[in-house]
């Protein structure tokens with residue numbers, strides 16, 4: 561399987577996951593008596609809670625649930641104190657991207673000294689040495705792909721979001737069980753699904769792209785364009801159609817951008833999340849169609865975007881615009897934003913340069929296949945006032 565070659569994480573795919581199944585995977589990884597820290601979101605989720613309760617009947621489990629969206633260093637350090645005291649054999653993360661990212665930092669901090677903030681930023685005070693505690697990732701959203709990447713995103717005490725990238729953050733095992741995504745509400749389905757689409761597209765218009773990352777990302781993007789509206793409809797009606805396809809596509813997109821990193825859409829999204837706490841996927845939706853048009857100015861990228869739409873040869877000339885229109889209609893269908901007002905951001909034309917200049921110090925911005933000048937981005941953002 562191509563995706564397995566793009567990630568160091570061992571992938572297990574099951575329609576549903578019982579506590580006995582999860583216990584068997586843990587036993588395979590660390591043995592029968594292994595101690596586990598389970599990292600979960602702080603709010604109740606019936607299927608996940610049943611899984612953790614069932615697991616705790618089979619082996620010692622310490623539950624850590626201090627996880628918020630855009631996970632914060634102070635919460636992770638509070639959990640790290642417990643992990644360092646418990647010295648678990650495995651860390652099992654069951655949740656969305658914030659939970660999985662928190663667990664990655666905890667697995668690293670279990671065997672490294674200091675504060676998470678020491679490891680963040682362009683000139684970190686400490687460097688990650690080697691591998692952390694064994695980690696098993698069980699995603700309950702179809703979006704971040706965090707279960708198969710070496711990235712974690714953390715909000716420092718000052719409010720700035722940083723991406724930490726290191727092979728030590730790569731989960732050892734990921735278990736995809738679509739049943740765990742069945743209860744996702746419509747808004748979360750939309751936001752996490754468009755995040756996955758942005759990962760696939762930002763891999764394709766990435767200057768680090770390879771033939772293998774292109775192939776995985778193209779497959780993921782085609783699948784998400786087809787299945788996200790179906791999964792969104794399922795979320796509204798209580799059905800399950802599209803859930804398994806979205807979980808697989810989001811994971812495939814994760815394996816793709818694990819090789820390339822993301823680009824302008826993500827760099828700009830961080831400012832929206834830092835300033836106005838816009839959920840990550842919603843913030844990624846904000847400039848996705850614009851980035852398709854900008855990067856599509858490169859003929860090679862236009863050809864690659866054409867492949868997503870099933871167009872070959874000359875048809876690729878109009879592909880960026882057609883893809884941008886597909887993104888616009890998808891965003892309309894699932895209620896994602898186009899303007900600052902849509903994301904609840906109060907901002908004037910004079911604020912744009914001041915607030916968004918930080919995005920140009922983000923290495924992700926330099927991954928764009930078509931270099932983006934500050935003035936061009938500010939003009940684009942002013943059109944969204």
Ligand SMILES: [Fe+2]
Nearest residue numbers: 704755840844
């Ligand atoms: Fe993302």
